[in-house]
Amino acid sequence: MLHTVNKSPFEKCSLESCLYHASPGDSVLLIEDAVYAALAGTIVSRRVSEALATLEVHALGPDLAARGIDVRRLLPGVGTVDYRGFVRLACRHRSVQAWL
């Protein structure tokens, strides 16, 4: 399953709930304000790093750029995708769940 998350992890528990319910082999795509979760050195970095043991985590490049986040500031192991990559991820998984 592909999970999309669009809320800041510092304001809402959407990402936390997503990671809690995701199954090994699932992918998580961080979009809109959720891309802040991809930053290294934050109070949620450890939680995201732990998730990387069983899940793929990606962040949407255009949403990172809009918010001034350089890819060099991302947590190791978190990938970036463009809109085509977003579509590829959606096609690769049987279903998509949006955590709003």
Added chain:
Amino acid sequence: MIGSWFSETDGRAMAGGIKKCMFVNRRAPHGTLYAWEGLDLALTAAAFEQDVSLVFLDDGVFQLKREQEPEALGFKNFARAFKALPDYGIDAVYVERESLEARGLGTGDLCVPVRLIDADSLGRLMQEQDLFFSF
């Protein structure tokens, strides 16, 4: 009428009708319109010659992140307007240290010079205000 908030005099007003107005910005810049609206009202308050301070805490600190390029997504790059704050007579721009550190950021990541303030001091600063505008 926005102006009436700043022009009425009451017990809390300082001499000359000038009030200490604190704008409390707690939201990330592009997911909602709060940040933009807050800046707009802060500039209006300054135009009414009020004693304006801007505070950025929680996700509000992301509003000041350098190198934002939201135009590609069709959003306005209002972070540029922060550079004009001194022209509006707004020099009191505070960023809460704890919020910045929790998000892996430092003052070098911000697009304008700010006054870094810890949560305790910010609490005391809030006690001195006449009016709050929360975004």
